[in-house]
Structures are given as C-alpha cells and as structure tokens.
Amino acid sequence: MSSSAHHPAPMSPVEQRVAALEALLTERGLLPEGFIEQITRRYESEIGPMNGAKVVARAWLDPRYKQQLLADGTAAIAELGFGGPEGDHMVVVENTAAVHNVIVCTLCSCYPWPVLGLPPAWYKDPPYRARMVREPRALLAEMGCPLPEEVEIRVWDSSAEVRYLVLPQRPPATEVMTEAELAALVTRDAMIGVARL
Amino acid sequence: MLVDGIHDLGGMQGLGAVDHSPAEPVFRCRWEAVARALLAVVAGAVEASGGEFRHSIERMEPGHYLTSSYYEHWLTAAATLAVEHGLVTGSELEARAGGRFPLSGPVLAPPVVEAGPDVGTPRFGVGDRVRVREWHPPGHTRCPGYVRGKAGTVVRVDGIYSVPDIEAHGTARRHEPTYSVRFDAAELWGDGQRGVRVHVDLWDTYLEPS
Numbered sequence: 001m002s003s004s005a006h007h008p009a010p011m012s013p014v015e016q017r018v019a020a021l022e023a024l025l026t027e028r029g030l031l032p033e034g035f036i037e038q039i040t041r042r043y044e045s046e047i048g049p050m051n052g053a054k055v056v057a058r059a060w061l062d063p064r065y066k067q068q069l070l071a072d073g074t075a076a077i078a079e080l081g082f083g084g085p086e087g088d089h090m091v092v093v094e095n096t097a098a099v100h101n102v103i104v105c106t107l108c109s110c111y112p113w114p115v116l117g118l119p120p121a122w123y124k125d126p127p128y129r130a131r132m133v134r135e136p137r138a139l140l141a142e143m144g145c146p147l148p149e150e151v152e153i154r155v156w157d158s159s160a161e162v163r164y165l166v167l168p169q170r171p172p173a174t175e176v177m178t179e180a181e182l183a184a185l186v187t188r189d190a191m192i193g194v195a196r197l
Numbered sequence: 198m199l200v201d202g203i204h205d206l207g208g209m210q211g212l213g214a215v216d217h218s219p220a221e222p223v224f225r226c227r228w229e230a231v232a233r234a235l236l237a238v239v240a241g242a243v244e245a246s247g248g249e250f251r252h253s254i255e256r257m258e259p260g261h262y263l264t265s266s267y268y269e270h271w272l273t274a275a276a277t278l279a280v281e282h283g284l285v286t287g288s289e290l291e292a293r294a295g296g297r298f299p300l301s302g303p304v305l306a307p308p309v310v311e312a313g314p315d316v317g318t319p320r321f322g323v324g325d326r327v328r329v330r331e332w333h334p335p336g337h338t339r340c341p342g343y344v345r346g347k348a349g350t351v352v353r354v355d356g357i358y359s360v361p362d363i364e365a366h367g368t369a370r371r372h373e374p375t376y377s378v379r380f381d382a383a384e385l386w387g388d389g390q391r392g393v394r395v396h397v398d399l400w401d402t403y404l405e406p407s
Binding site for chain 1: 204206209210212213215216217218219221222224225226227228230231232234235237238239242251254263265267272276279289290291293295296298339340341343355375377382385386391392394395396398399
C-alpha cells in the first residue's frame with residue numbers, strides 16, 4: 001500500500017468550521033459521547049421512506065385503514081409504529097386519476113421525518129422551493145412526471161405544523177401482490193408527489 | 198421579495214433547474230451528519246424554540262444562504278445560536294477553524310414582551326373566504342410573502358399552536374388556531390395557468406375575512 005493512503009485529504013473550509021464547533025462544544029461538555037453516531041444511525045438506517053411505503057401498501061390493501069389514514073393520518077401512521085418529531089400532525093393527501101398532490105416547503109425544509117426520513121438535497125434547495133408553487137405543472141414535467149392538462153394539481157406548502165404525505169395511486173396489475181411486494185414498489189418521490197407509480 | 202428575507206423563496210424566478218436525483222445518501226459526507234448533530238446539541242442547550250432556530254437560518258447573509266448547502270445553513274445556525282447565547286465566542290470559532298467563520302446577521306425585530314391572549318376558538322371554518330394580511334414584519338414569520346394580500350378558501354381547520362412570530366423573539370408565547378388555505382394559482386401569479394391550487398398553512402392572525 002502506498003503511504004499516501006494514510007494521509008487524509010485536507011479539510012475543506014466548511015469541514016474546518018464543523019470541526020471547530022464540534023471541538024468547542026465537546027470541551028464545554030455539551031456534546032455527549034456517541035451522539036453524532038446515534039444521529040447518523042437513526043437517519044441512515046432506522047427511519048426513511050421504507051416506513052412511508054409500508055403505510056401506503058397497507059392503505060392499498062385495506063380500505064378501512066385507508067379511510068382512517070385519510071381521516072386522521074397521525075393516528076393511522078402511529079398504528080404501524082411510526083411517529084415522533086416532524087410527524088406529530090400528519091395529513092395524508094390521496095392521488096386519483098383526476099387529482100395529483102405534491103408537497104413542498106417554500107420557507108425552509110419541513111418534511112415528514114417519521115415516514116420519509118430526512119429530505120433529499122433537491123427538496124431543500126432554492127429551485128424546487130421557488131418553482132413548485134409557481135409553475136408546478138412545468139416543474140413536474142421537467143422532473144419526469146408529466147401530467148395531462150385535465151389532472152388538477154394540488155400543491156401543499158408545509159408552512160405551519162402539519163406535515164404531508166402523498167398517497168400514490170396503486171399501479172395497475174398488482175392485484176396478486178403481497179403487502180411487502182407492494183411496499184417495495186413505493187418510492188420516496190411518489191410519496192412527495194414528484195413521481196407517479 | 199428580498200425585504201422579507203432570502204429564505205422566503207416561493208415564486209422567485211431565475212433559480213434554474215432542480216438538481217433532482219431519485220436516490221441520494223442521507224448524508225453526503227460525514228460533516229453533514231456532524232452539523233446536524235451539533236445543531237441539535239446547541240438548540241437543546243439554549244432551549245431554542247422552533248421559531249428562534251428557523252430565524253437563525255433566515256438571518257444568514259443572502260449571498261451565503263443561496264450559495265451554501267442545507268447543512269451549512271444548519272452549521273451557521275448552530276454557531277450563531279451558540280455565540281448569541283454565550284456558549285462560545287466568534288473569535289474562538291475563527292481561531293479553531295483557522296479562518297473566517299461567517300455567522301448570521303443580527304435580529305432586527307424588537308423582543309416580544311407581551312404576547313397577547315391565546316385564541317382558543319377558530320375564527321374561520323371550512324369553506325370561508327379569507328384574505329392574508331399584507332404586512333412586512335422585521336422578524337420571523339411563517340406567512341410566505343407570495344400569499345400576502347391574496348384571497349383564498351379555508352379547506353381545513355388544524356390545531357392550536359404557538360405563533361412563530363412571537364416565540365422567535367423571546368419567552369412569551371401566544372397560541373392560535375391554524376388553517377390550510379387554498380389559493381388558485383392563476384390568481385396568485387396572474388398568469389392564466391389552469392387546474393392548479395396551492396395550499397398554505399397559516400396562523401389565525403395572518404388572516405382577515407374576505
């Protein structure tokens with residue numbers, strides 16, 4: 001092995017700033033040991049869109065669950081074991097042949113963590129936040145989700161305490177699938193509303 | 198629109214394409230996860246409300262805000278709150294970082310001392326026509342600029358929550374009902390687009406009858 005493998009790349013300015021604050025907070029006794037690893041593990045493997053996919057698959061299979069989900073999203077999602085910060089007040093909006101829903105947060109990055117995990121970078125970056133409320137039909141087409149003119153688009157700007165989840169339409173020819181197989185079809189983008197299945 | 202803060206992006210033009218990827222890692226580099234954790238630590242230590250936390254990002258210098266990633270926003274917010282609450286000093290941060298450590302700008306709004314009475318009963322119901330007040334607060338608000346002065350219809354009455362405009366600027370709190378209000382996109386933007394409705398969730402004081 002070459003010795004260069006043991007020399008890490010020099011830190012970028014932002015990494016130096018992160019390291020500076022981390023060191024000072026550690027010295028002040030404010031950063032508990034293992035906290036960073038705990039946060040990383042939680043959002044990398046414990047919560048994410050696989051949770052929302054289970055909610056969607058259950059709603060596709062069980063009409064009573066779907067009814068409950070649309071009436072009281074927080075309670076129905078809690079029934080499957082998901083809840084917590086940024087998921088305390090959930091509203092689920094249903095896509096149909098005539099209506100397409102899409103979620104955005106123009107002011108920051110509000111997103112339903114318990115069912116979708118942390119938001120992807122593009123959801124938090126300025127172009128998506130600026131354009132989804134102004135020209136959603138054009139932006140959806142640009143992102144690979146063209147919609148017929150007659151489909152009504154409902155944009156939900158998460159500006160207060162409610163967090164939204166889109167219930168996508170069940171794809172055709174999935175009648176024989178199990179709940180787990182259905183869940184595997186459900187993508188993060190479909191639950192944000194920038195894709196259809 | 199810049200008068201109300203660079204973060205208030207709804208409708209802003211000229212920002213280009215969405216850099217969309219259907220799959221991306223939760224954290225692209227370790228420093229992003231660290232920045233996220235540090236914000237949680239600082240916000241907990243200084244007992245920052247959601248409003249104070251968000252406002253600490255909104256006060257970033259506009260050029261820095263637009264050219265830095267989300268987790269750099271969180272880092273800047275964590276450092277700003279840590280300095281403002283006396284956990285660390287700006288010069289300590291710069292000495293450790295070996296260079297400039299940009300923080301957010303000062304709070305421009307005066308502290309809120311008297312929050313006013315809670316509002317326990319919704320003033321509006323589903324189907325009511327409402328108009329968003331037109332005002333330009335110097336501090337934090339969760340009323341996006343693009344709906345101010347616009348008329349819409351209440352489609353949902355939600356819970357009663359702490360008003361962010363107040364909690365961001367002191368320890369006083371006022372609680373009010375919130376509503377989801379539906380706006381016709383063609384009315385918002387005056388561009389004739391069809392079949393598009395935009396829903397914005399708004400606190401009671403942001404609204405007046407229409």
